Amino acid sequence: MIQMQDVWKTYPNGVMAVNGISIYIKKGEFVYVVGPSGAGKSTFIKMMYREEKPTRGEISIDGKSLSSTKEKHIPFLRRKIGVVFQDFKLLPSLSVFENVAFAMEVIEESKANIRKRVMNVLDIVRLKNKARFLPHELSGGEQQRVAIARAIVNNPAVLIADEPTGNLDPETSWEIMHILEEINDRGTTIVMATHNRDIVDSMRKRLIAIEGGRISRDEIRGTYSYES
Template identity: 90%
Template structure:
């Protein structure tokens, strides 16, 4: 599914963010990526959807070598991936329905398919009753649920979440995690970078710990392993 082979990333300022990582993530896994701030987690995550390109080494998803994909083909790669960010990245002037449907409009889906599918995913994230609301009319947790709906509306095989509960209170964070677990149960591979020790320790999924750009731990039912 997702494979990294001896992947390195050095930024132009000389900072080495990723230092010889090799990893394999199977289809349908739920993986937490943990580690201290500045350890290389975000770079590790961003390389999976080609926001960052490795300095050397190979990253492949479903057999496609990301290093060899031309820039103009990156949007096509991302059609099979969903990405959820800590700060939601919703379009403020669009309704909940429009924010989610936008992801289908760019791949030129029919209006009938868009309406049906958007309402399906809004049901998954428990927001069907707020389809006409604007982002500023929603709570932080509701905005993150819209972001998740947008990320899964095109049925991606992989969902990448970078600190999706970072700006949320504990109760709302657990609500988000229950939704992500449901999505994973339907077969979507999830890779989630997080600093939330309670969630990692309670849910006991695979944990990949990154320190100083290297993998320091890779445990099937791991714990967070750091102080909050």
């Protein structure tokens, strides 16, 4: 599903963020990515959806090479990848329904398909009753659930969650995690960067720990720490 082969990333200022990483993530896995600030975790995540390009090495998702894909084809590639951010990135003037529908409108889905699918995913994230609300009328947890709905509305093969509980209180964080687990149970591969020790230690999944741009630990049911 997701494969990195000897991937390196050096920024123009000379900082080496990723240092020869090779991994394989199977279809349907739920993977935590942990590591201290500056370890290369964010770069590792961003390269999966081509926000960053590796300096060298090969990255592929579902058999498609990200490294060799032309810029004009990146939007089509990203249809297979949903991304959830820590700060939600909702459009403030659009309703909950419109925020989620926007992801389908850009790929020119029919209005009938949009309405049916949007309401289905709002049901999954338990926000069907708030379809007409604006983002500022929602709690932080509800806004994150809208962001999740938008990320999965086009049935991506992979969902990448970058600190999805980082701005949320513990109770709300658990609500988000249970929703992500349900999405994973439906077959979506999930890669989640997190600093949340309680979640990692309680909901044991595969854990990839990154330190100094390298993978320091890769365990099937890992607990929260960086070093082996």
